[in-house]
Amino acid sequence: MPINRSIVHMDLDTFFVSCERLLDDRLKSKPILIGGTSDRGVVASCSYETRLFGIHSGMPMRMAKMLCPEAVIIRGNTANYSKFSNVVTDIVKENAPVFEKTSIDEFYIDLTGMDKFYGCKKLANEIRSKIIKETGLPISFGLSENKTVSKIATGEAKPNNKLEIDYGVEKSFLSPLSVKKIPMIGDKTYQELRSLGVRVIKTIQEMPLELMERVFGKNGSVMWKKANGIDNSPVVQHNERKSVSTERTFEKDTIDVVKLKTLLTAMSEDLAFQLRKGSKLTSCVSVKIRYSDFNTYTLQQKIPYTSSDHVLIPVILSLFERLYKRRLLIRLIGVKYSNLVNGCFQMSLFEDTLKYYNLYASVDHLRQRFGDRSVVRASGFGAKTIGRADNPFNGNAPLLLANRKQ
Ligand SMILES: [Mg+2]
Numbered sequence: 001m002p003i004n005r006s007i008v009h010m011d012l013d014t015f016f017v018s019c020e021r022l023l024d025d026r027l028k029s030k031p032i033l034i035g036g037t038s039d040r041g042v043v044a045s046c047s048y049e050t051r052l053f054g055i056h057s058g059m060p061m062r063m064a065k066m067l068c069p070e071a072v073i074i075r076g077n078t079a080n081y082s083k084f085s086n087v088v089t090d091i092v093k094e095n096a097p098v099f100e101k102t103s104i105d106e107f108y109i110d111l112t113g114m115d116k117f118y119g120c121k122k123l124a125n126e127i128r129s130k131i132i133k134e135t136g137l138p139i140s141f142g143l144s145e146n147k148t149v150s151k152i153a154t155g156e157a158k159p160n161n162k163l164e165i166d167y168g169v170e171k172s173f174l175s176p177l178s179v180k181k182i183p184m185i186g187d188k189t190y191q192e193l194r195s196l197g198v199r200v201i202k203t204i205q206e207m208p209l210e211l212m213e214r215v216f217g218k219n220g221s222v223m224w225k226k227a228n229g230i231d232n233s234p235v236v237q238h239n240e241r242k243s244v245s246t247e248r249t250f251e252k253d254t255i256d257v258v259k260l261k262t263l264l265t266a267m268s269e270d271l272a273f274q275l276r277k278g279s280k281l282t283s284c285v286s287v288k289i290r291y292s293d294f295n296t297y298t299l300q301q302k303i304p305y306t307s308s309d310h311v312l313i314p315v316i317l318s319l320f321e322r323l324y325k326r327r328l329l330i331r332l333i334g335v336k337y338s339n340l341v342n343g344c345f346q347m348s349l350f351e352d353t354l355k356y357y358n359l360y361a362s363v364d365h366l367r368q369r370f371g372d373r374s375v376v377r378a379s380g381f382g383a384k385t386i387g388r389a390d391n392p393f394n395g396n397a398p399l400l401l402a403n404r405k406q
Contacts, residue, residue, distance in 0.1 A: 247334030
């Protein structure tokens with residue numbers, strides 16, 4: 001007989017807003033918008049009070065200001081949010097046997113076999129209470145047999161609550177909910193489903209699997225399974241396959257610093273592009289050099305979560321400058337981004353604006369169409385093709401900030 005699994009999904013409520021309120025309690029219960037503060041900025045996060053005005057993340061800041069003029073507007077601070085996120089991660093790490101951090105404010109925890117189901121409920125509650133007590137941040141969770149049902153349950157539990165879905169009632173829990181609540185269904189698929197007259201999950205449950213496959217292909221069968229509360233995907237332990245890296249061995253050892261920096265810039269860009277393509281952010285970068293005598297050195301640095309070239313490149317170049325001390329010929333250089341989590345790169349652009357967002361979006365679009373090296377910044381020009389065109393992160397459907405429930 002298969003073992004019943006116990007999977008918890010935990011998600012901090014309006015995470016950026018909650019962090020700001022911890023730092024300044026005058027902000028409690030005020031409507032708050034976080035994001036680029038200029039007129040061309042984008043809302044990265046907003047408090048529940050602003051949602052009554054129809055505001056959501058991803059909306060232009062100018063429009064949000066018009067809808068709710070009394071809102072307090074705050075330029076986000078990734079360094080602060082990363083710090084709070086790490087504190088929460090440490091608490092989860094201390095108390096959970098297997099967990100996966102999927103974004104800056106979101107975790108899956110596998111409690112299978114910890115106890116009978118009641119024991120798992122108790123443990124999930126204890127972890128949540130501990131986080132609230134030790135950090136002051138509100139957090140919600142869903143507990144069920146699998147990731148999909150638990151994630152949807154968290155959404156239904158919010159704000160600052162929990163929801164447990166017992167074995168056998170997954171389908172009936174899902175059936176009255178909008179199909180929009182299924183994590184993989186974005187705006188486009190939602191519109192397609194609506195045009196077929198499908199609004200609630202129950203309708204998909206009653207459709208034959210073959211029909212969903214015929215209309216939506218392979219995605220259709222995944223959607224059908226999720227709608228029926230079926231999801232076998234495992235909780236992947238934190239830090240497994242959570243990095244991207246690239247390195248280059250020279251045909252002839254070199255001491256040409258300009259050439260080395262040009263190549264490092266190109267490598268940093270390519271890896272950042274891979275991050276954005278997979279909707280990932282990094283919080284740790286490292287540079288490796290191997291001298292002609294085969295001595296190898298690496299230097300790493302923790303940084304606030306980002307996937308932006310203009311943030312990453314200066315860090316990589318300064319690491320290289322600190323590392324390259326021996327004035328010996330270099331045989332190999334490498335760049336690595338690790339501690340990856342899911343997340344949209346908009347959040348690393350608080351001080352910037354829609355302009356940067358659009359710039360990266362169009363650069364990435366060209367790269368997708370014409371290949372990785374079709375668009376490179378001038379300083380990286382001339383480096384040969386490195387990196388890959390395919391998405392290195394299999395399976396995880398990219399979550400846009402705009403579609404996220406916080
Ligand atoms: Mg959240």
